[in-house]
Amino acid sequence: MLSGFYSSAETALTSLNVIRIKSIAKLRSGKKRTRARIVFNLVKNYNLTLTTILVGNTIVNLVIGTLSTILFVDSLKLGNIAPVVSTIVSAVLVLILGEIFPKSIAKMYPEKIALAYAYPLYVLNFLFYPLTMIFKLFQLKNESPTSSEQELIELVSIIEREGVLEKGERDLIESAITFDEKSIHRAMQPKARVRYIFSDTPAKVIREIYLKETYSRIPVVDSKTQEVLGILNIKDYITEMLQNKNPLLKDLITEPLYISKRTKLNQALELLQSERTHIAIVCNNKEKKDFSGIVTLEDILEELVGEIYDETDKIGLVQEVGTYKFLVDGRTNLDVLFRFYLKSKSPILKRSISVEEWYRFKTKNHNKAIKKTSPGFKYRNYRFEVAQVKKKGQVIFKVEVLTKVSLKNEWD
Structure with a gap:
C-alpha cells in the first residue's frame, strides 16, 4: 500500500496540469486552495520532492522484501527455497499493487490524487529533508531552460485542438511568440512598390497623389542622388498649400528614420514608438543610408495580428x-x-x-x-x-x- 502511495504520487505530480493547479492556488477561498498551493510548491521544487518519493519508496520495498523472507522462512517452513519464493511473490505484488495499478489510477486522475496527497507529501518532505539535502549535493545543475519556444507553440496547438482556443487566437499567440525572431524584410515594402516623390515634384502632382492614392505620408527623394531627404505629411502640405500657394517641400519634410532590413520586428517596433513616427526607411547599410524600401507601424503590427484594413484600403476579391x-x-x-x-x-x-x-x-x-x-x-x-x-x-x-x-x- 505504501509502495503504491509513492508510485502514484510520482505519476500524479508529473501528469497534472500545473497551470490549472496554479489557478486554483490563486483563489481567494476554497477547500482546494491550501492543498493546491502545497502541490504547486511540490512541483516547483520537484527535484526535492522526487528524492523524497524515491527514498520513501526504496525503504518500503526493502521492508517488503525483508518481511516476505521472514514470512516464508519462519511461518511457511519452506526451507532453502524460501528466499526464491519470497523474492518472486514480493516482486509480483510490488509490480502489480505497488507500480502498475496505482500509476494507472494516478495517470487517469492526476489532479485528484495530487490534491489528496498534498498534506502527506508535505510532511514526508519535512521528515526526509536532511536526506534529500545530502542527495541534492550530488545532483548536476541543469543550466538549459526547462521549456523552449517550440514546446510552447506545441502546447498552444494542443490547447487549440482541445477546443479551449479559437484558431485565430492560437495564431495570434504563435505570432507573438515568434515575433522577435522575424526581421524587417518580412514586413517591408520594397522600393519598387513604394510611391515616393522627388524634391522638385510640382504641387499639382502632390495634390493628385493625395486625392487618388490617399497616402498620408510619402518619402521625398533627391532627384540627383536618389537619397531620401525626408518624409512628407501630405495633409500638412495640402493645408499649407491652401494658405500659401507655393509651399516649399524642404520646410515641411521631417528627418527620415533609417532601419536596417536585418533589424528584428520587435526592435523596429520599439524604435518607431520611441521616435514617435509611423514610417521608416529600410536600408541595407545604415552608414550608406541606401533606399531599399519602407516599413510602417501598420506593416509591423500586421505581422502580429494579421491584415489591418482601414477606410482607405482597396478591397480585393x-x-x-x-x-x-x-x-x-x-x-x-x-x-x-x-x-x-x-x-x-x-x-x-x-x-x-x-x-x-x-x-x-x-x-x-x-x-x-x-x-x-x-x-x-x-x-x-x-x-x-x-x-x-x-x-x-x-x-x-x-x-x-x-x-x-x-x-x-x-x-x-
Missing part, C-alpha cells in the same frame, strides 16, 4: 473581415482561395473554376439565380454561405474556418 472569416467575390479562382487565403489544399477538380461555379456544383444549383437566402454548405472545416447578391448578379460569399468547438453543433 478576398477580404478578411474577422478571425478566420472572409468575404469572397464569387469570381475568385477556387484554387487561389484555398491555397493563398485558407492555406489548404484546393478541392481536386479537373479544371480551374471560380468560387461561384463551385458553389453551384456543391448545392446542385446549375441554372437558378443565387439569392441571399440560398443554402450554405460545409466542406472540410470550412463553411460557405451567401453573404450578398449585388444588382448585377455579382455574388459575395462568406467563408468561415470552423474550429473543433464550433464543429460540434455545425450543420451539414
Whole structure:
C-alpha cells in the first residue's frame, strides 16, 4: 500500500496540469486552495520532492522484501527455497499493487490524487529533508531552460485542438511568440512598390497623389542622388498649400528614420514608438543610408495580428473581415482561395473554376439565380454561405474556418 502511495504520487505530480493547479492556488477561498498551493510548491521544487518519493519508496520495498523472507522462512517452513519464493511473490505484488495499478489510477486522475496527497507529501518532505539535502549535493545543475519556444507553440496547438482556443487566437499567440525572431524584410515594402516623390515634384502632382492614392505620408527623394531627404505629411502640405500657394517641400519634410532590413520586428517596433513616427526607411547599410524600401507601424503590427484594413484600403476579391472569416467575390479562382487565403489544399477538380461555379456544383444549383437566402454548405472545416447578391448578379460569399468547438453543433 505504501509502495503504491509513492508510485502514484510520482505519476500524479508529473501528469497534472500545473497551470490549472496554479489557478486554483490563486483563489481567494476554497477547500482546494491550501492543498493546491502545497502541490504547486511540490512541483516547483520537484527535484526535492522526487528524492523524497524515491527514498520513501526504496525503504518500503526493502521492508517488503525483508518481511516476505521472514514470512516464508519462519511461518511457511519452506526451507532453502524460501528466499526464491519470497523474492518472486514480493516482486509480483510490488509490480502489480505497488507500480502498475496505482500509476494507472494516478495517470487517469492526476489532479485528484495530487490534491489528496498534498498534506502527506508535505510532511514526508519535512521528515526526509536532511536526506534529500545530502542527495541534492550530488545532483548536476541543469543550466538549459526547462521549456523552449517550440514546446510552447506545441502546447498552444494542443490547447487549440482541445477546443479551449479559437484558431485565430492560437495564431495570434504563435505570432507573438515568434515575433522577435522575424526581421524587417518580412514586413517591408520594397522600393519598387513604394510611391515616393522627388524634391522638385510640382504641387499639382502632390495634390493628385493625395486625392487618388490617399497616402498620408510619402518619402521625398533627391532627384540627383536618389537619397531620401525626408518624409512628407501630405495633409500638412495640402493645408499649407491652401494658405500659401507655393509651399516649399524642404520646410515641411521631417528627418527620415533609417532601419536596417536585418533589424528584428520587435526592435523596429520599439524604435518607431520611441521616435514617435509611423514610417521608416529600410536600408541595407545604415552608414550608406541606401533606399531599399519602407516599413510602417501598420506593416509591423500586421505581422502580429494579421491584415489591418482601414477606410482607405482597396478591397480585393478576398477580404478578411474577422478571425478566420472572409468575404469572397464569387469570381475568385477556387484554387487561389484555398491555397493563398485558407492555406489548404484546393478541392481536386479537373479544371480551374471560380468560387461561384463551385458553389453551384456543391448545392446542385446549375441554372437558378443565387439569392441571399440560398443554402450554405460545409466542406472540410470550412463553411460557405451567401453573404450578398449585388444588382448585377455579382455574388459575395462568406467563408468561415470552423474550429473543433464550433464543429460540434455545425450543420451539414
